Amino acid sequence: MLYQPFVTNYYDFKVVRDQDRCIKCQGCVTQCSYDANFWDNDRQMIDSIHSKCIGCHRCEAYCPTDAISIQRNPSQFRENGYWSKEDIKNIYLNAETGAIVVTGMGNDLQSQPVYFDRILFDACQVTNPSIDPLREPMELTTYIGNRGRKLSDTKAKKTGLIRLDVPVMFGPMSYGSINLSVQKALAASAREHGTLWSTGEGGLHSDLYEYGPNTIVQVASGRFGVHEEYLKAGAMIEIKIGQGAKPGIGGHLPGEKVVDDVSRTRMIPVGSDAISPAPHHDIYSIEDLRQLIYALKEAIRYEKPVGVKVSAVHNIAAIASGIARAGADIIVVDGYRGGTGATPLIVRDHTGIPIELAIAVVDERLRQEGIRENVGLVAAGGIRSAADTLKAIGLGADAVYISTAALIAVGCTLCQQCHTGRCAWGITTNDSYLSKRQNPEIAAELISNLLGAWEIEMKEVLGSMGINAIESLRGNRERLRAVGMTESEMQVLGLKQAGLGM
Amino acid sequence: MKRVYPVEEYCVACHLCEVACIVEHSKSKNLFYAFSEKPKVNSKIEVEMEGPISFSASCRICEHAECVEACPVAAMWRDDETGLVKVEDDRCIGCWMCIMACPQGSITPRQDHDEGLRIADKCDLCPGRENGPACVEACPNNALVYEDRDKFAKDRRTLKGSMHIFIESDDTAIQE
Numbered sequence: 001m002l003y004q005p006f007v008t009n010y011y012d013f014k015v016v017r018d019q020d021r022c023i024k025c026q027g028c029v030t031q032c033s034y035d036a037n038f039w040d041n042d043r044q045m046i047d048s049i050h051s052k053c054i055g056c057h058r059c060e061a062y063c064p065t066d067a068i069s070i071q072r073n074p075s076q077f078r079e080n081g082y083w084s085k086e087d088i089k090n091i092y093l094n095a096e097t098g099a100i101v102v103t104g105m106g107n108d109l110q111s112q113p114v115y116f117d118r119i120l121f122d123a124c125q126v127t128n129p130s131i132d133p134l135r136e137p138m139e140l141t142t143y144i145g146n147r148g149r150k151l152s153d154t155k156a157k158k159t160g161l162i163r164l165d166v167p168v169m170f171g172p173m174s175y176g177s178i179n180l181s182v183q184k185a186l187a188a189s190a191r192e193h194g195t196l197w198s199t200g201e202g203g204l205h206s207d208l209y210e211y212g213p214n215t216i217v218q219v220a221s222g223r224f225g226v227h228e229e230y231l232k233a234g235a236m237i238e239i240k241i242g243q244g245a246k247p248g249i250g251g252h253l254p255g256e257k258v259v260d261d262v263s264r265t266r267m268i269p270v271g272s273d274a275i276s277p278a279p280h281h282d283i284y285s286i287e288d289l290r291q292l293i294y295a296l297k298e299a300i301r302y303e304k305p306v307g308v309k310v311s312a313v314h315n316i317a318a319i320a321s322g323i324a325r326a327g328a329d330i331i332v333v334d335g336y337r338g339g340t341g342a343t344p345l346i347v348r349d350h351t352g353i354p355i356e357l358a359i360a361v362v363d364e365r366l367r368q369e370g371i372r373e374n375v376g377l378v379a380a381g382g383i384r385s386a387a388d389t390l391k392a393i394g395l396g397a398d399a400v401y402i403s404t405a406a407l408i409a410v411g412c413t414l415c416q417q418c419h420t421g422r423c424a425w426g427i428t429t430n431d432s433y434l435s436k437r438q439n440p441e442i443a444a445e446l447i448s449n450l451l452g453a454w455e456i457e458m459k460e461v462l463g464s465m466g467i468n469a470i471e472s473l474r475g476n477r478e479r480l481r482a483v484g485m486t487e488s489e490m491q492v493l494g495l496k497q498a499g500l501g502m
Numbered sequence: 503m504k505r506v507y508p509v510e511e512y513c514v515a516c517h518l519c520e521v522a523c524i525v526e527h528s529k530s531k532n533l534f535y536a537f538s539e540k541p542k543v544n545s546k547i548e549v550e551m552e553g554p555i556s557f558s559a560s561c562r563i564c565e566h567a568e569c570v571e572a573c574p575v576a577a578m579w580r581d582d583e584t585g586l587v588k589v590e591d592d593r594c595i596g597c598w599m600c601i602m603a604c605p606q607g608s609i610t611p612r613q614d615h616d617e618g619l620r621i622a623d624k625c626d627l628c629p630g631r632e633n634g635p636a637c638v639e640a641c642p643n644n645a646l647v648y649e650d651r652d653k654f655a656k657d658r659r660t661l662k663g664s665m666h667i668f669i670e671s672d673d674t675a676i677q678e
Contacts, residue, residue, distance in 0.1 A: 023521065023537040030515040030551070062642070064521045065533055426514070432554035439512045439643045 007092040013055040014071050015048035021067035022046060028059035028068060033424040033434055034417075056415035058424035090345065101345040104418025104428065106245050106337045106382060106404060109349050114337075115356035115489070116388045120498055122479040124466040131468055133459035139469035140455060142167045144376030144398045145305040146329045158302045159329060162235055162376075164399055165194030166455050167470055168389055170447075171334075171380050171403035172218050172240065172309070174200025176253050176262050176274070177341035177418070178407075179435040180207065182427055185443030186406060187211035192444075193451045198401070199225075201240055201251065201276060203265040209233050216307070219296065221250060222276035224266040228299065236304055236330065237296050239289070241280065242311035244338030244381035247352045251276035252342070257421060257430055290326035297327070305329030305376075312336060312358030312381065313351075317365035323375075324366060330376040332401065333358045337382025339404045341428055342419030355381045356395060360493045363396025363475055386457035395493065396475040409450040410443040478502070503585040504650045506547070506627065506635050508557040513549070513645035515556035520545035522640030526628055541614035546625040547637045548610075558637065558646055561608040561625040563587055569624075572603035578622065589622050596620030 015028075015036060022045070028037045029046060036052035037059055039045075053070065060068045077085055090101050124130035131138070145161035170186045177200065184207070190197040191214045198216035199208075203225015208215070217234030219226050231237055242248065253262075253274035263270040283289050293306050307330030308323045310316070316333060323331050335355025340348070359379045366372035379392035380401035389400050408414070411425040418428040426437025458470070467473050481498035482490050490497060521533070523545045528536035536543055547560035567587050569578045577593035578600050580586070589600075600622050601609045612623040628635045638648045 021534065023533070025517045025521050027517040027521070030517065030549075030556075062516045062518070064518055433556070436512055436554075436556075437514045437643065439645075442644060 005096055007089070007096060008051050010077075010089065010092070011051040011053070011073055013053040014050045014073050015053050015059065016069045016071050017046065017048065018067045018069075019045065021065045023065055023067075025064060027062050027064065031058045031062045031424060033058075033422040033429075033431075054415050054417050055413075056417065056424045057413045061411075102342055102419050103345045103348060103416050104340065104342055104420075105414055105416045106339040107349050107352075108414075108416070113354070115354055115485070115493065116382075116384075116391050118482055118484050119356070119391045119394075119493075119495065120481045120483060121387075121390070121394075121461055121465060122481065123464040128466050130466050131463040133456075133463040136463075137468065138459040138462060139471070140166050140458060142398055142470050142474075144330055144378065146374050146376075148371070148373035155297075155302045159297075159305050160303075162196070162305060163194070164196065166451060166458075167393060167399040168383075168451060168454060169195050169216070169378070169399055169401050170197040170406055171338070171401035172198035172200040172216070172238070173341075173403055173407075174202030174218075174224075175205050175265055176202040176257060176430065178428055179426070179430050179438065180205055180261070181435060181438040181440045182407070182410065182443060183208060184440040185410065185438070185447055187214065188440070188444035189406075189447040189451060190214040192448050193455075195451070196235060198238065199234070201225075202253075202262070202274075203267065204230050204233060205261065205265050218309075219292075220276055221278070221280045222274060224268065224274060224276070227267070231296065231299050234304065236307055237300065238307040238309050238330075238332065239280075239292060239296070239328075240309045241283070241289075242309070242313075242334065243340060244311045244334030244336055244352055244355070245340035246343040246347045247311035247313050247336075248278055249343060249347050250278040259430060262430065286322040286326050289323065289328075293327045307332055307376070307378070309334060309380070311338075312353045312355055314353060316353070316358045317361040320362040320377075321365055321369055321371070324371045328375060330378060331362070332378040332380055333362055334401075335379070335381030338380060339407075340418070355379050355383075355392065357489075357492050359392055359397050360395045360477075364494060367475075386454040387461070389454065390458055390461055390473065391480065393470060393473050394476055394480045396477075398474060406447050406450065409446045410438060503563065503652060504627075504648055505563055506560055506625070506638055507647050507649065507651065508559060509645045509647060510555065510557040512643045513557045514643050515549050515551050516642065517549055518640045518642060519547050519558045519637035519646060520549060522636040523547050523625075526631065526636035541612070541617045541619045544610045544612045544623045546608075546610065546623060548608075558641075559606060559608060560637070561587065562606060564605075568603040568605060569600035569609060569622075572599040574599060586627060587624070588626065589624055591621050594621040596622070598622070600624075 026039055029039050034052050037048050040047050055070055057070050060070050093101055142164050143161040186197040187208055196214050196216050199218050201218050201220030201224055212233040213235050215234040216236045216238050218238045218240050220240040255271045255273045296306050308328040309332035312333050312335045320331050336352030376398045378399050379397035383400045383402050392400050407427055421429050423429040426434045429435055465479055477494045480495055482495040483498045524543045525533050525536045528539050528543045547558050549558050570580055575593050575595055577590045609622050609624045613620045633639050634648045638646045
């Protein structure tokens with residue numbers, strides 16, 4: 001409290017250290033990037049400043065003697081069923097600084113529904129045979145792009161479909177928001193599993209051009225790092241209109257983070273703020289979007305598909321229909337649980353709609369209009385597991401993006417401090433000391449293992465449903481059922497109540 | 503010969519190599535007892551930190567070992583079979599000449615007044631350990647590697663060694 005605002009004492013976590021087990025190796029002191037642990041030379045022991053702990057568990061993970069446990073501060077505000085702890089703390093923060101509350105990662109509100117958890121798979125019993133994926137072939141390969149091309153359309157004919165050996169791609173995370181080591185790991189895993197990773201809006205680092213055939217190159221509102229070789233390097237171009245965690249909000253990479261390498265990749269001067277405007281200043285209608293899509297297609301001689309990524313918003317079905325008619329080959333819909341490097345808390349938690357609903361209505365609308373086969377549909381934002389992947393595909397997606405899941409695989413504990421640039425796990429930081437914590441080789445192995453495990457899990461579930469190819473599950477809502485949903489929720493999702501048969 | 507090499511770009515300064523070293527060289531081989539053992543067990547590997555730079559340094563096993571030359575009682579000696587530089591505990595008189603001579607500070611004094619212990623201590627590459635040196639196995643970020651790089655060093659031999667000018671023959675040539 002001394003010399004500090006009173007709210008400093010209302011901290012969330014306590015670094016509880018068993019001094020009997022502590023061998024004073026000081027590993028926790030070096031690992032904490034928030035200076036919560038320190039060596040007290042006078043007392044010859046390690047102590048902690050609890051108010052600085054943000055609960056990332058890095059010290060706990062690295063303690064050789066298991067002496068540290070990060071615990072919730074037992075001292076809590078007086079219980080109030082209406083004013084939550086977060087509400088109160090955010091007001092304190094607003095009042096103290098006069099600024100907006102900024103945070104990282106995705107919407108974490110428990111009070112908002114997770115439809116994935118209320119959807120159940122079907123399985124085969126007696127009347128139809130299930131398949132054992134260990135003994136019989138099981139196909140996870142899928143293709144995204146325009147499948148409905150007419151033979152007469154010579155330009156569209158050149159644009160091939162993208163083959164994905166597994167219907168899981170890595171979502172866009174820019175160089176700057178995550179560091180090069182993590183991008184390298186994502187790229188290497190994508191290549192190993194025959195899928196794609198995305199550059200995000202920060203350009204493609206020269207070291208990563210070798211992964212070009214497995215790369216989605218993004219063109220965002222800031223146009224950072226966009227040039228001819230960049231567009232030609234990737235397997236697909238993606239125009240980023242919005243991001244699930246912050247629909248309608250632009251980006252801002254502070255000038256301090258624009259160091260030498262980032263500046264070269266983004267093609268902006270060292271130390272200058274990298275501001276992505278909220279809208280594309282040349283896109284104010286579907287017709288404008290069509291112009292950009294075809295400008296990009298011309299630039300790459302129609303050889304690769306062009307996708308458009310939008311966040312899931314209330315009018316998403318009509319927007320997706322417009323995007324499909326504007327000539328996009330792939331539509332990516334990003335749900336409100338999707339993560340970000342930095343976003344105002346109010347936007348993250350209260351803007352956008354769940355990806356489950358968005359995918360269902362987009363798929364339904366495109367089918368009704370007879371243009372579903374003209375676009376690939378990708379679900380992004382909050383895919384946590386192989387089950388979520390299959391449910392998204394069952395609701396109509398061709399494939400999914402995962403980002404948070406990939407970061408968790410390399411150590412992320414969802415402490416939501418991405419915006420501080422002090423990530424103790426060395427993921428969302430370009431600090432030369434902290435970014436060493438990700439060894440691209442180890443990280444690539446972890447992410448590859450994750451994808452490999454999901455592949456097996458998906459095959460198991462497909463087998464139990466008696467389906468031997470992922471493409472047979474796409475939009476196959478008859479194999480899904482809903483529990484604990486209202487009539488209108490089921491109607492939007494196009495699902496039947498669990499218990500109802502065919 | 504195989505040596506322990508630090509990989510500076512991946513060292514996160516977690517000190518787990520030091521912990522592993524102490525446990526491996528303790529009598530009890532127990533994580534908790536090792537740190538309170540008498541006489542105190544030293545870590546033979548040390549994490550060096552300065553700003554963003556951190557790496558874990560242990561004995562380089564120099565081609566031309568200054569410590570061997572400096573030792574007045576031949577307690578520091580080179581095993582010709584393995585190439586390893588070792589300390590003979592019984593012979594060491596604790597004059598610290600090897601510590602003075604070591605160009606990179608890899609030798610640590612191990613002393614205990616109560617037990618009358620005063621000897622030089624250095625990396626022994628964990629002899630007889632199944633999985634190689636303990637520090638390498640303990641490193642969570644592959645920032646320590648145990649490998650033979652002599653084949654790469656051949657072309658740039660003259661750059662190696664210490665303050666002495668390297669002479670392409672064994673130690674006796676320098677003395678002559």
